[in-house]
Amino acid sequence: MVKDFKILIIEDDKIHRTVLENILLEDGYSVVAAPNGKVGLEYIKSDSFDLVITDIRMPIVDGFQVCREINSNPETKFIPVVILTANHESEDLVYGFEQGAFDYILKPFDNSELSARVNAAIKFKEIRNExxxxxxxxxxxxxxxxxxxxxxxxxxxxxxxxxxxxxxxxxxxxxxxxxxxxxxxxxxxxxxxxxxxxxxxxxxxxxxxxxxxxxxxxxxxxxxx
Structure with missing residues (x-):
């Protein structure tokens, strides 16, 4: 079933990016993928998204900066951001939330968990908008x-x-x-x-x-x- 929501994936690892894209496409979402934070932020300036999923550790522009940029812009600050990380350290996650992240997903991620967290973030945005x-x-x-x-x-x-x-x-x-x-x-x-x-x-x-x-x-x- 096609869902009327567009999700931006920002992930520098091509394999992870492709896996994420395929899962979300199967769930019925419209998906745009960016290879790094700089490109992702350019996409955000030129398009409208219902959710952003971003890796934390990336060259050029990391996921923390992506969160800050989205959260500090009045035109995008209502877009929920889910951060991806292989680091289980709580300091990383806490810092991510401080920069404006809505939720997180640990790598390697489970398909059903990914779908559930994405669905929860989308529903939260819908309820808040209402x-x-x-x-x-x-x-x-x-x-x-x-x-x-x-x-x-x-x-x-x-x-x-x-x-x-x-x-x-x-x-x-x-x-x-x-x-x-x-x-x-x-x-x-x-x-x-x-x-x-x-x-x-x-x-x-x-x-x-x-x-x-x-x-x-x-x-x-x-x-x-």
Whole structure:
């Protein structure tokens, strides 16, 4: 059965790379293979993957750096990374997790264990994406409410100024000095509205994802501006 998931394998050993590729293809995944970390990172920049499986010990760019690069990039940090290692030392595994690895597989690996760990990583990504998607819907509602609140004050100021000008015009009491004063206040309110609108337009998908994950980085109107 073909699964709608793409996996990147980064492994410098051709035999291990071929074995991994064949197992995952048999499991129904779409697979791309890279001979080292440098090529793997280039693939990640140009394509979209649901999972990355990388060896740790490789020349040029090792698996630890691959983890760091993926984890530090907002466009890829949600991709789970499974590290491959022949080293049973816990220090290596702990360091791998510190660099952003999701799971590990020890060499020589068992086919059923590999399939199970890959399946678990894919399911984790699916569940997390669903949770983030639901949270993003809530975030959008919160942003809409926040925008309405932030825009209310400058709009109220503008409406009040219009009423005052209309009243003064009807009483023939509008002075030239009044016009400048009211224009300055209207300009300030319009600039404030423009800042709010610009920030809403420029919010990226990754900012709202971070917000949805609990990092409230979105500020529609910086009070210090």
């Amino acid at each position: 949770l983030i998607s639901e949270r993003q819907k809530t975030v959008l509602l919160e942003l809409a409410g926040g925008a309405a609140h932030e825009m209310n004050q400058p709009l109220t100021i503008l409406k009040t100024i219009v009423y005052i000008i209309e009243d003064k015009l009807s009483n023939n009491s509008l002075e030239v000095s009044d016009i400048k004063k009211y224009m300055d206040k209207m300009k300030f309110s319009i600039e404030r509205l423009s800042k709010i609108i610009d920030k809403m337009k420029n919010l990226s998908e990754y900012e709202t994802r971070d917000y949805a994950m609990g990092k409230k980085i979105i500020n529609l109107l910086d009070r210090g501006e």
